[in-house]
Amino acid sequence: MSPARVAADAAAATVLVVGAGPVGLLVAARLLLLGVPTRIVERREAPGCGSRAIGVHPPGLAALASVGADADVLAAGVRIAEGRAFGAHGQLGSLRFDGDTPVLAVPQAVSEAALRSALERAGGRVERGVTLTGLRRGSAGYLEATVLGADEAVVDAAVVLGCDGPGSSVRTLAGIGWRGGAYRDRYLMADLPDVSSLGARAEIRLHRAGLLESFPLPGGWRRVVVRVPDEAATVAAERRGAVDGGPARPGRVDPNVAARVCALAVERGGEHYDAEAARMTSAFGIERRLATRFALGHVALAGDAAHVLSPIGGQGMNLGWIDAVALADGVARGLERGPGALRSELEAYGQRRRRAAQAAAWRADLNTRLGRPVGPLGARLRDAVLARALRAPFDRALTGAFTMRGLA
Numbered sequence: 135m136s137p138a139r140v141a142a143d144a145a146a147a148t149v150l151v152v153g154a155g156p157v158g159l160l161v162a163a164r165l166l167l168l169g170v171p172t173r174i175v176e177r178r179e180a181p182g183c184g185s186r187a188i189g190v191h192p193p194g195l196a197a198l199a200s201v202g203a204d205a206d207v208l209a210a211g212v213r214i215a216e217g218r219a220f221g222a223h224g225q226l227g228s229l230r231f232d233g234d235t236p237v238l239a240v241p242q243a244v245s246e247a248a249l250r251s252a253l254e255r256a257g258g259r260v261e262r263g264v265t266l267t268g269l270r271r272g273s274a275g276y277l278e279a280t281v282l283g284a285d286e287a288v289v290d291a292a293v294v295l296g297c298d299g300p301g302s303s304v305r306t307l308a309g310i311g312w313r314g315g316a317y318r319d320r321y322l323m324a325d326l327p328d329v330s331s332l333g334a335r336a337e338i339r340l341h342r343a344g345l346l347e348s349f350p351l352p353g354g355w356r357r358v359v360v361r362v363p364d365e366a367a368t369v370a371a372e373r374r375g376a377v378d379g380g381p382a383r384p385g386r387v388d389p390n391v392a393a394r395v396c397a398l399a400v401e402r403g404g405e406h407y408d409a410e411a412a413r414m415t416s417a418f419g420i421e422r423r424l425a426t427r428f429a430l431g432h433v434a435l436a437g438d439a440a441h442v443l444s445p446i447g448g449q450g451m452n453l454g455w456i457d458a459v460a461l462a463d464g465v466a467r468g469l470e471r472g473p474g475a476l477r478s479e480l481e482a483y484g485q486r487r488r489r490a491a492q493a494a495a496w497r498a499d500l501n502t503r504l505g506r507p508v509g510p511l512g513a514r515l516r517d518a519v520l521a522r523a524l525r526a527p528f529d530r531a532l533t534g535a536f537t538m539r540g541l542a
Contacts, residue, residue, distance in 0.1 A: 148171045148172070148291065148293070148469060149165055149170055149171070149172045149173070149291060149293045149465060150172075150173050150174075150175070150279050150289055150293070150294045150295070151165075151172060151174040151175070151295045151297060152175055152266050152279075152294065152295065152297065152298045152302075152303065152304050153297035153298030153299060153302075153439065154174055154175070154176035154178075154181075154260040154262075154297075155176075155182075155246065155298075155438075156242065156245055156249060156437075156451055156454065156455065157436050157437030157439075157451075157455065158174055158176070158298070158436075158437070158458075159250060159252070159253055159260075160197060160198070160201060160249055160455055160459070160462075161297060161457075161458035161461055161462045162253055162258055163201040163249065163252045163253040163255075163256045163258065164201050164458060164459055164463070165462045165465065166253070166256035166257055166258050167201060167256050168462060168463070168466040169466070170462075170465065173261065173291075174253070174258060174259075174260055175261045175262075175264035175265075175266070175281055176260050176262050176263075176264065177262075177263065177264065177298075178263075179262050179263050180262070181243070181247075181250070182246070186416065186445075187242040187245075187445075187448070187450065187451040188242065188349065188351065188357060188448065189237065189238070189239065189349075189452070190207060190237070190238040190239075190240050190245065191237055191448075191449065191537050191538045192237070192537050192538070193452060193455075193456050193537075193538045193542040194451065194455045194456070194538070195207070195236070195238070197452075197455035197456055197459045198245070198249070198455065200459050201249070201252040201253075201256070202252050203245075203248040203249050203251070203252040204248075206247070206248035206251065207238065207244065207245055207248050208236075210240055210244045210352055211238035211239060211240035211244075211352065212240075212334055212350045212352050213236045213237070213238060214231055214236070214237045214238065214239055214334055214335070214336050214349070214350065215230065215231065215232060215335060216228050216231065216334075216335045216336070217229045217231065217336045217337070218335055218338070219337075219338050219340070219520060220337065220338070220339040221340050221513065221516065221520065221521070222340070222341065222513040222514075223517070226517055226520050226521040226524055227520070227521055227523075227524025227525060227529070228524065229529060229532060229536060230533075231533070237537060239336075239349050239350055239351055239352070239357075241351065242451065244352075245451075263283050263284070264281050264282065264283040265283070265303070266279060266281055266303045266304060266307065267281065267282050267286075267303075268280030268288075268307065269294060269304065269308060269433070271431070272290060275473050276292060277290070277291050277293070277432055278290060279291055292469060292476070293432050293433075293434065293469075293476070293480070294308075294433050294434075295433075295434050295435075295436065295461065295465075296308070296433065296434070296435045296436070296439040296440075297436050297437050297439055297454075297458070298439050299437070299438045299439055300421075300423065300438050300439070302435065302438075302439035304433060304435065305425060305435055305439055305440075308431075309430070310426060310427055310430055310433075310435065311425065311426035311427075312423060312424075312425055312426070313423065313424055313425075314422045314423030314424055314442070315421065315422070316420070316421045317419065317421065317444065319361060319419065319502060320361070320362050320417070320418070320419050321359055321360065321361055321418055321419075322360050322362055322391050322394055322395050322398075322416070322417050323357065323359045323360075323391075323414075323415065323416040323418070324391060324392050324395040324396070324409075324412045324414065324415045324416075325351060325355050325356070325358075325412065325414040325415075326355065326357075326358060326395075326396070326408065326411060326412050326413075327354060327355060327407070327408060327411050328350065328351070328354050328355055328356035329406065329407060330348070330356060330407075332348065332350065332356070333350070334350050335350070336348065336349045336350065337403065339402050340505060340517070340520075341401075341402040342508055342509070342510070343363070343401075343507050344360065344361035344402075344505060344506065344507050345359070345360065345361040345446070345504075345505030345506075346359070346360050346361075346398065346399065346402040346403050347360075347446075348399070348405070355413070356407070358395050358399050358405075358407065360395055360398040360399070360402070361505050361506070361507075362394070386414075386415075387412050388417070389409065389410070389412075391416070391417055392409040392410070392412035393409045395407075395412075395415070396408070396409040420445060420446070421444075422444060422495055422498070422499060423442040424440075424441050424442075424488070424491060424492065425440045425441065425488075427484055427488070428440045428457075428483065428485075428487050428488050428491075429480040429481055429483055431477065432476065432477065432480065434461055434465075434484065436457035436458050436487075437453075437454030437457055438450070438454065440454075440457065440487070440488075440491065441453065441488075441491040441495065443491075443495050444495075444499060444501065444502040445498075446498060446501040446502045446505060447498050447501040447536070449494055449497070449538055450494075450498075452538060453490070453491060453541060456490070456538075456541065456542050460483055460487060464479035464480060464482065465479065465480070467479055468480065490541045490542075493540070493541060494538070494541055497535060504516065504520075
């Protein structure tokens with residue numbers, strides 16, 4: 135039986151968004167608020183409840199505000215007042231994050247819930263259990279997207295937007311290349327009851343043996359991330375399923391990972407946590423990847439479908455939100471002005487946001503390299519450079535880099 139056709143008429147969606155993670159939700163909500171008929175589909179049957187991404191930077195918060203999702207995130211998040219950096223022999227300096235553009239720590243599940251509410255207020259809903267299986271140019275300038283849910287259907291759309299993550303079906307079906315690879319670095323992570331004296335401060339410790347990061351979380355919890363040298367042990371933890379658990383899945387905690395994180399927190403930072411009380415653990419490697427282009431014809435990519443950064447620095451999700459607003463606004467302008475203008479808007483979006491992603495990837499790569507093990511001489515050199523960068527007048531530039539200045 136041939137698939138049913140959903141015609142591109144006044145009752146059909148003009149834009150098809152594939153992927154209902156934090157980026158897809160934002161781009162769909164923004165399009166609907168701009169008056170563009172939009173349909174959003176997601177292969178997963180239920181929203182994720184993990185909390186791997188937690189950082190919300192000022193440009194990301196501004197993107198959330200564009201669809202009215204900022205208030206919920208501000209209410210739920212912890213405002214990080216200060217970030218302190220330590221080297222091999224003590225504190226190197228600190229950066230303050232105050233004023234009207236805070237840096238927040240918010241579990242990703244909370245941000246996604248705020249965005250789902252924004253989508254619903256705009257008149258949209260996520261169609262779950264729907265997978266994109268085909269994509270080709272149809273008649274009258276439309277794209278024919280084959281989607282498989284309860285039934286198979288062909289959807290005519292003026293634009294298809296891929297917000298469907300690193301394994302993007304939109305990117306693959308459009309024939310857009312995917313460059314990059316994996317780092318050698320491996321990390322362990324745990325969310326633990328915060329028994330430290332750090333309060334709303336974040337800490338980065340550049341121990342000679344490797345990185346230790348510590349961030350406050352809502353509800354009296356703290357996220358601790360450590361770089362580990364023994365790749366084999368980390369891979370074994372990954373295979374055991376030491377992945378995001380979150381409050382909704384408390385059973386998925388690897389006690390070996392929790393114990394290792396806590397031991398390294400003592401060794402590298404002098405902080406004592408209760409491994410048995412961990413509510414989430416994760417063991418992971420990291421990648422750096424970039425689509426060869428972010429737009430091709432009437433197809434465009436955003437978020438992890440377009441770029442994957444090292445998470446050290448916490449800017450990937452925010453970069454995707456900035457993509458989402460730029461993409462939605464460009465699509466709305468192009469549709470209003472006609473097919474030629476739409477193609478021009480998408481091409482301009484792709485060029486601008488790819489340059490921003492390259493800059494963000496460079497920053498994330500530098501953060502990753504700074505957290506690697508070093509010898510005595512390397513530690514002294516690294517610490518001297520960072521100590522100077524954390525003092526005036528250079529501290530303002532460093533604060534701007536950390537809060538994603540220049541990437542919007």
